[in-house]
Amino acid sequence: MATVQVSEAEKVYILHGVRDDLRVDGRGCEDYRHMDIETDVVSNTDGSAKVSLGYSDVLVGVKAEVGKPRPALPDQGYLEFFVDCSANATPEFEGRGGEELGLELSNTLYKVFSNKQSVDLHSLCISPGEHCWVLYVDVLLLQCDGNLFDAISIAIKAALFNTRIPKVHLSEDEEGGKEIELSDDPYDCVRLNVENVPCIVTLCKIGHRHVVDATLQEKACSVASLLIATTHRGTVTCVRKFGGGSLDPESIFEMIETGKRVGKALHTPLMELLKEEESLGKKRQKVGFLG
């Protein structure tokens, strides 16, 4: 991942700041940077969202396609993740440079989101064992400025909120052959319940404390970070540790508690924002990529 070089003096400065709950850009330890969210930015997807967090910029598109359910879970649909690290984000991604990161990210996202606690996968089933909706979630990294997971998770939640799956119903003929029929009204569609979709809060251990939404400089000062996915109720759905350093159980516990608290605080305004945006309907001035 994109890294910056930080001198020893800078590190000490950051470290001391964090100890006093005062970060380089003026935030407290549990504060996020400024965040912009816009949904419905890519018209040929079924749902999309663009999130910029600081200078991190991610675009998420959701495409719904009809597929066959997994044999083990015949009455559920599923989600597929793909993360594309655009060379726009950082020159390191050029060629196949971003592939490894992309894979790591998408595996993590799969763990976090594709389970029936997060998304109601039963609602994606069309006919058990035969047809279900497969949601392809494509993440495009446009710019990396630290804390990608949080940005991506928010963008995914927003995109899923924005997703409209065409309504279909099954018609059965006398021989039992089933056929999918499509409603001819483009407004006639199903929406997902995104209430339980978790958000990821990544906590970076800096010194004895941990910070939310670390910048690249802060990241360079940290030896280990913990990814915590929480729902709006504060239920932790996934925890993962990154980085070479070690964390003592005490601080892991503390970090999880912080993650839950921050996560809960993140969900409520996010949902309000998304609903407010939707209520604007067609009158909304689209910003898109040039804004």
Add this chain to the structure above:
Amino acid sequence: MLKSKTFVKKTRSGGILKVVREHYLRDDIWCGSEVCGECRDESPVLQRDACMESSLCPSPHYLIPDTNVILHQIDILEDPLIKNVIFLQTVLQEVRHRSAPVYKRIRDAIHNADKHFYTFTNEHHRETFIEREPGESANDRNDRAIRVAARWYGQHLSRAAGGGELQVVLLTDDQDNKEKAEKNGILVYKCEEYVKSLIANPELVDRLALTSDQNEINSGKVLFLEHLPLSKIQAGIKSGIYLQGTFHASRDNYLEATVFVHGEAAERKEVLIQGLQSLNRALHQDVVAVELLSRECWVSPSEVVLQDDGGKDEDTGEEEVEDKNKSAEASILKPTGRVVGIIKRNWRPYCGLLSQSNIKEATRHLFTPDDRRIPRIRIETRQASNLVGHKIMVVIDGWPKNSRYPNGHFVKNLGDVGGKDTETEVILLEHDVPHLPFSQAVLSFLPKMPWGITEEDVKNRMDLRHLCVCSVDPPGCTDIDDALHFRELENKNFEVGVHIADVSHFIRPGNALDQEAANRGTTVYLCGKRIDMVPELLSSNLCSLRSDVERFAFSCIWEMNYSAEIIKTHFTKSVIKSKASLTYAEAQLRIDDTSLNDDITQSLRGLNRLAKILKAKRVEKGALSLSSPEVRFHMDSETHDPVDLHTKELMETNSMVEEFMLLANISVARKIYEEFSECALLRKHPSPPPSNYDILIKAAKSKGLLIHTDTAKALADSLNLAEIEGFPYFNTLLRILATRCMMQAVYFCSGMDSDFHHYGLASPIYTHFTSPIRRYSDIIVHRLLAVAIGADSTYPDLMDKHKQATLCNNLNYRHKMAQYAQRASVAFNTQLFFKSKGILNEDGFILFVRKNAIIILIPKYGLEGTVFFESKDKPSPHIAFSDEGPTLTVEGHTFFMFDKVKVTVALDASNIQHQKIRMALIEPHITVTNYNPHNILTSGSDLGMRAKKKKKKKKKSHKY
């Protein structure tokens, strides 16, 4: 301004796809009115004083019809009275989606500058574009788009200087739409009330089609079972409960029909349908779903002739007739079924006569179509008294389940019944021959006159202007598509060239001209009239290889040795200058006149010599020479009435031209098949199944002769040997019979078939190359050949075997129809001829013997007629039919095939719609019948539709 249009669709593989299209809105779409100063339209279409006098709307106004008005009332819109109509893009798109023929008609009308029809692309206009709202159906959205556009027009025009008077009238038959429009302040009328308000032409009202709600207001009694919905039918067909097939009504019995079930050859079968209830409102040629009845309900086809004569307009029960034939033997019972639903209607406009209602001042009348397979149609008209005795055209609007007859509306008055022009028009309409004048769109693709050959053209072509090329055709031919040349080479071999008009140079693939020609398929020759496939400028001028003018040609040049063996074949596009256009007779005279020794005559003699060798070779291989009595009318130059009639004569020169055309066709067929084995357009003539020859063998046997039919060669040989002393016409009669045993030759695409053999010509491969002016198949062959020799570029459709196969189907259909139309025209002229001649006594021969009748051919007129020995209302004479022979014994006299008889021939005009040539026997004399020959010895040479029945192959002497 950019908007996007989004919709979801299902792909063929079952996936679901979201499609997003960019949709651009503009503000430079003009309103098209002369009044408007705001729009900078250079040549506005809509007139300033749009004057259609209507009592509802006295001021000038423009009309905006909605989709259903166009779909149902296209006949009205096509009337010259209706002008200044605005067609919204929304409406046109819907029309196109729902009915291709109506769309084509409306496009043609828009192209017609006199109509002042304007297309307004409202979907791309910034102010009239609307997006679909949530919960709004596509139809509602379109209706709203129409209202928005109509409102915009109203406001837009009222702003224009001097446009204050001008109004916009929305025509819709939808009550809901109308109310909403009224709320929006739009002037809106129902189509019916508007048309009724027109002062200038009250007759227009008759052409109003009945809309569905009017269709329902009949008497409450339900006569028919409801048709099943399409989804149920499809499910039923899938599971085998119902069968899908084409409905063929019986010509003789209106209560009977046959459904030919679609499917593979093995499961192809016929289902008999009997009784009004079971027919369930299906019409001839409809695609229907039928349900088979249980075996005990099966019946046999009745032999009774039943015509729907129920003069009373209303629904009197005719059920009693239905049960007449239930007592038939079990062995001849046929699978019987009933129609449960209609999959596809194949209605067309029908020609026929009005039977005026007995009640005076009634506006509902019955219409009797000429085609006996079509039931009578109830129409509403106020001008019935004017229409009696006229042929009229009627379109069916629907057949509600509580009505005895389908409902329709009057479209067009074709003229006096029996009139020459009227009947010709009827023949063309009934045979689905496209005969309207070419549209502006088509004509726009013609080369600009004056037209000349440029240096550029000559550079890419072989310059053959120096050669002594000449053409030989029937007299009066203006569309000369072939010419020949002949010269001796230095090595003592001969060079023979066949030059065919290069029509594909003028008709470029895909344009309107090409599409029109592809649709017409063939030029139709009627007696005294020709319906061109391509506009006259091409057919009679630029493409016609007339003498002394330079023309483009597609040449096929052979080097041949003395015994007419081909040494080398060469195809090229060329420029030629014909030295002479001769008739067959003129060419013959030149060949025979020993005093003439000019270049042309020399060439003709050389060609003639080679042609004889070619013919001998062909006959050796087993080519058949068949015969059918063909007549030619001598037309009075003033009245265009037939004054005399004689059978066509064949000369040596006919056969000379024919031989080289055959040779060219075969050479070209080989070439294009070699180059394009998957998509060559070829012509085949399948060998008939052996059972077809039964009647021929039997007939010959009765005269003690043996006909071998194992191979074409054997047949040709035995026909040549079949002579009877003192009966010179016998051989011709046999050949006529043999002709009737043949199959129809058809076009096909080489990639779709494996059997290429041409039976009649005994050639393994054959195509049509030599008449591109009058056959579309030849144009395709020209294009293929041009690509093969690198003279022209190809295009995707040419190489698509499925598209080619579809095209072949159309060409085969058009050719068949053209032939029927030709025969019908001959039959009609024969009638005219006999009308003027009165009663004649003529010699004839018995061509067929049937169970209750004999069919007689009069060679002098090539006329065929049936003499019946049974009649409905008279006691029948004693008749015995024997299948051996076959022979028929009537009151002691036995009729054999080929017997010579004497008959009186006269025109029977007692039924004005189906006039007949009536034949009655005079010799031999049948005693029982002598007291009133007219009632018993009736005949039927019923005009018009008779020709369709016979599946005879007619070989034209000058068409190869």
